[in-house]
Amino acid sequence: MTAAAPSPLHQKLKHLLHPWEHLGDRPTLKRTMLGHAEGIYVYDREGKRLIDGPAGMWCVQVGHGRRELAEAMAEQAMKLAYQSPWGLGNEPAVQLGEKLASIAPGDLNTVVYATGGSTAVDTALRFVAFYNNVLGRREKKHIISREAAYHGSTYLSASCTGKDREQNNFDFETRTIHRISAPNIYRRPAGLSEAEFCRKLVAELEAKILEIGPERVAAFIAEPIQASGGVVVPPEGYLKACWEVCKRHDVLFIADEVVTAFGRLGHWFASESVFGVTPDIIACAKGLTSGYLPLGATLISDRLVQAISGEKGQGVTFFHGFTYFGHPVASAVALKNIEIFERERLLEHVQELAPYFQGRLRELRDIPIVGDVRGLGLMACVECVLDKDSKEPLKLDKAIGRRIDEHAERLGLIVRPLYSMCVLSPPLIITKSQVDELVEILRKSILLAMDDVRREGLWQG
Numbered sequence: 001m002t003a004a005a006p007s008p009l010h011q012k013l014k015h016l017l018h019p020w021e022h023l024g025d026r027p028t029l030k031r032t033m034l035g036h037a038e039g040i041y042v043y044d045r046e047g048k049r050l051i052d053g054p055a056g057m058w059c060v061q062v063g064h065g066r067r068e069l070a071e072a073m074a075e076q077a078m079k080l081a082y083q084s085p086w087g088l089g090n091e092p093a094v095q096l097g098e099k100l101a102s103i104a105p106g107d108l109n110t111v112v113y114a115t116g117g118s119t120a121v122d123t124a125l126r127f128v129a130f131y132n133n134v135l136g137r138r139e140k141k142h143i144i145s146r147e148a149a150y151h152g153s154t155y156l157s158a159s160c161t162g163k164d165r166e167q168n169n170f171d172f173e174t175r176t177i178h179r180i181s182a183p184n185i186y187r188r189p190a191g192l193s194e195a196e197f198c199r200k201l202v203a204e205l206e207a208k209i210l211e212i213g214p215e216r217v218a219a220f221i222a223e224p225i226q227a228s229g230g231v232v233v234p235p236e237g238y239l240k241a242c243w244e245v246c247k248r249h250d251v252l253f254i255a256d257e258v259v260t261a262f263g264r265l266g267h268w269f270a271s272e273s274v275f276g277v278t279p280d281i282i283a284c285a286k287g288l289t290s291g292y293l294p295l296g297a298t299l300i301s302d303r304l305v306q307a308i309s310g311e312k313g314q315g316v317t318f319f320h321g322f323t324y325f326g327h328p329v330a331s332a333v334a335l336k337n338i339e340i341f342e343r344e345r346l347l348e349h350v351q352e353l354a355p356y357f358q359g360r361l362r363e364l365r366d367i368p369i370v371g372d373v374r375g376l377g378l379m380a381c382v383e384c385v386l387d388k389d390s391k392e393p394l395k396l397d398k399a400i401g402r403r404i405d406e407h408a409e410r411l412g413l414i415v416r417p418l419y420s421m422c423v424l425s426p427p428l429i430i431t432k433s434q435v436d437e438l439v440e441i442l443r444k445s446i447l448l449a450m451d452d453v454r455r456e457g458l459w460q461g
């Protein structure tokens with residue numbers, strides 16, 4: 001990220017340690033400070049307008065500057081800003097629970113509130129361990145995750161993360177957490193068709209379960225589309241086949257829908273509507289409040305809750321929960337957010353617009369350094385390569401994604417750079433002409449970044 005000159009505000013940045021901050025860059029890192037935002041646009045403090053390409057962090061679904069959400073927040077804060085979830089309850093949290101159960105797939109009717117995505121995933125993982133302990137299956141603790149997955153930043157959710165886990169200087173849990181291949185079609189072994197690749201991946205999951213022992217494997221955790229792993233859309237039928245394998249071996253299927261829920265793929269939840277999977281547990285957050293306030297939720301199947309309730313639950317307490325469980329203000333915002341979705345038919349809007357969005361972005365494939373453009377719904381990734389045949393990633397001293405982001409920002413667009421990739425997930429309210437504006441700026445930015453690396457002798461195209 002760039003900024004014109006170090007302002008007094010920038011000088012005070014030294015007091016913050018941001019997520020994923022590179023410590024070598026810290027003294028010099030300039031980041032754009034935003035002043036305000038409206039619709040799909042954010043404005044820096046000098047008033048420069050930028051398209052919010054990643055919708056904040058995959059979350060500002062209904063767009064910025066929604067007065068209704070601010071009013072819902074203020075109204076609830078004045079009525080009841082906080083209440084202890086230990087022994088007490090509040091109306092918005094209860095109403096939201098009922099609403100979530102009504103839009104969730106299958107019998108996922110029990111809601112555990114969390115403070116965001118990581119804590120929702122953490123809750124899912126802890127619940128699974130708790131569930132098996134209550135059932136007397138103390139060995140059934142192992143979790144299978146995938147390379148390139150991102151599940152959060154708590155100890156447990158980060159332990160399930162596949163991305164760079166080994167290089168990040170944290171000591172994660174490795175004894176009970178296993179990883180299998182990411183379902184990345186673009187990077188599948190040469191010579192394999194998509195269908196063969198799919199079979200290979202599913203066989204790998206089954207082999208991993210058998211290697212550990214089904215009686216020791218508690219759950220498989222998966223993002224329906226790996227988001228920050230580079231918008232990895234799995235092969236046709238992959239998730240459903242993984243679900244079948246899990247059912248066969250009594251392994252629970254946890255869907256991490258922190259990114260894919262709340263309209264990103266044109267549905268409340270993607271697991272069942274898009275991929276035909278009814279998970280045992282879904283973790284969600286982000287779009288639940290459109291990012292206006294932090295809130296996460298873990299939705300659990302009745303079947304699981306009932307199995308450890310009543311007779312089985314005698315003397316058993318669910319020793320898990322957060323001070324901000326069912327926060328009344330966050331719940332009121334989530335309810336209003338869902339109301340906006342319904343009134344403005346945002347799910348239908350995404351379903352209608354997605355083919356256009358994906359189609360326009362795929363036009364970028366004619367650029368020499370663009371190896372792949374992939375995505376579904378309103379989430380997409382542009383991956384740059386040195387050479388389209390070898391698919392060698394364009395990883396340079398300063399990753400190409402960052403170079404593209406810098407040009408894009410100058411031209412009026414924020415993209416999310418991820419090494420050799422740029423990820424896009426705009427607010428769901430984006431229109432066709434705004435998609436055109438986004439794609440035009442992105443094309444210019446990629447071409448400019450390509451000229452830079454050619455000029456610097458880093459790429460010979």
Ligand code: PLP
Binds near residue numbers: 119121150227258259
């Ligand atoms: N799961 C997925 C798929 C995510 O993309 C993220 C965050 O980007 C998380 C979990 C963690 O969410 P949070 O940052 O709200 O804790």
